[in-house]
Amino acid sequence: xxxxxxxxxxxxxxxxxxLGFATAHALANDGVRVAICGRDAKRVTDAATKIxxxxxxxxxxxxxxxxxxxxxRNATAALGHLDIVIxxxxxxxxxxxxxxxxxxxxxxxxxxxxxxxxxTKLVVPEMQSRKWGRVVAITSIAVRQPIANLILSNTMRxxxxxxxxxxxxxxxxxxxxxxxxxxxxxxxDRITQLYGAVPDAKALDIPAGVVGDPKDFGDVVAFLxxxxxxxxxxxxxxxxxxxxxxxx
Numbered sequence: 001x002x003x004x005x006x007x008x009x010x011x012x013x014x015x016x017x018x019l020g021f022a023t024a025h026a027l028a029n030d031g032v033r034v035a036i037c038g039r040d041a042k043r044v045t046d047a048a049t050k051i052x053x054x055x056x057x058x059x060x061x062x063x064x065x066x067x068x069x070x071x072x073r074n075a076t077a078a079l080g081h082l083d084i085v086i087x088x089x090x091x092x093x094x095x096x097x098x099x100x101x102x103x104x105x106x107x108x109x110x111x112x113x114x115x116x117x118x119x120t121k122l123v124v125p126e127m128q129s130r131k132w133g134r135v136v137a138i139t140s141i142a143v144r145q146p147i148a149n150l151i152l153s154n155t156m157r158x159x160x161x162x163x164x165x166x167x168x169x170x171x172x173x174x175x176x177x178x179x180x181x182x183x184x185x186x187x188x189d190r191i192t193q194l195y196g197a198v199p200d201a202k203a204l205d206i207p208a209g210v211v212g213d214p215k216d217f218g219d220v221v222a223f224l225x226x227x228x229x230x231x232x233x234x235x236x237x238x239x240x241x242x243x244x245x246x247x248x
Contacts, residue, residue, distance in 0.1 A: 003226035006031025010084035010225070011075035013037055013062045013119065016047040018188040019138050020088040022218030028053040030222055032084065035075035037062060062089050068115035072122045081130070084225045085123045087116045087137035087160075091190055092152035100151055108152040113159045120164070124171055124178075133176035134225040137164055141184045141240045161236060168234035177233035179224050184240025186212035201241070208241030 010027050014020035015036025024036050028051045035056040038044040048057035056078045062068040076082055092108040120135060127133025139157040140147070146154040161180055168178035185191060185206065187198045201210050220239050223229055238244050 001223075001228075003030045003222060003228065005084070005222075005226055008032045008083040008225075009079040009081060010034045010086065011037075011072060011079070011082050011123075012086040012088065013068070013071060014088040014090065015051075015086070016040070016044045016057070018190055019183055019186060019214055019217050020086065021047055021051070022214035023086050023088070023136075023138070023221045024055065024218075025051050026215070026218035026222035027084065027225065028055055030226075032225075033079055035078050037071045037075075062115050062119070063111040065110070065114050065118040068119040069122060072119050081126065082123050083127070083130075083132060084134045084136075085119065086221065087119060087135065089115065091140075091150070092156065094149050096149050096151055104152060105155065108156045109159070112153075112156040113163070116160050117163060120167065120178075124167065124176060127176045128171055128174040131175045133174075134229075135164070135176070135178040136221050136224050137161075137178075137180040138221070139180045139182050139236075141182045141238050141244050143180075143182055143236065144238060144246060145244050165234050165236070172233050175230070177224070177230065179232060179235045179237065181217070181221055181224065182236060182238040182240070183217055184212060184238065184243040186214050186217055188214055204243065206241045206243045210241065212239065212241060 010032045012024040015024040016038025024034050028034050037058045037060040039061045041059045044057035048055040058074050060071045062071050142154045143157050143161050164178050
């Protein structure tokens with residue numbers, strides 16, 4: 001399927017690994033000029049080479065307002081302007097209500113909410129002025145169905161979802177769409193970090209019977225950035241093999 005975005009530009013936060021890398025790779029395969037970031041210089045360079053299509057690797061950490069803004073400014077300088085921005089970052093430490101102190105919430109909100117708000121504030125007005133733009137945030141199925149022992153992630157990602165839904169309605173008339181994609185369990189380093197290995201799909205009660213393939217996830221995000229998706233905004237799409245059991 002031709003997504004009609006060849007020649008567009010994109011900044012993918014946290015694009016050197018995991019679902020961010022898969023998304024950057026999918027966009028590049030559709031002819032988008034992509035800039036990615038990550039904290040490790042070698043990993044960023046290797047990822048940009050694998051992604052191809054003259055992908056630009058930027059060393060940076062988007063886990064703070066300053067870091068997020070710096071990445072957006074550097075990506076804009078490298079690409080000229082940004083048509084597409086993928087909001088993405090590493091998840092906070094595991095923990096439950098009893099084990100998590102108040103200071104940890106403040107850190108998680110700065111890392112995973114305020115930094116994303118800052119990036120959005122920088123890019124959306126420029127998209128509005130050009131009458132075209134796509135913002136997609138990679139969040140988590142935990143927004144719909146909180147995951148045990150991930151109280152920080154459950155909290156901050158729900159806040160980001162509320163913020164982006166609000167902004168999506170405000171800017172829709174300027175041909176700027178804002179959506180979130182909520183992954184279930186995919187075979188990434190983050191999952192290995194949490195579980196020690198890629199877990200068994202049956203143990204996690206995933207009806208599809210398999211853990212998600214990051215490549216498939218990246219293709220879904222790329223579609224939301226397409227011309228054909230111009231009437232989809234304010235959506236929160238779960239990509240989880242049926243793991244979420246609610247109606248809405």
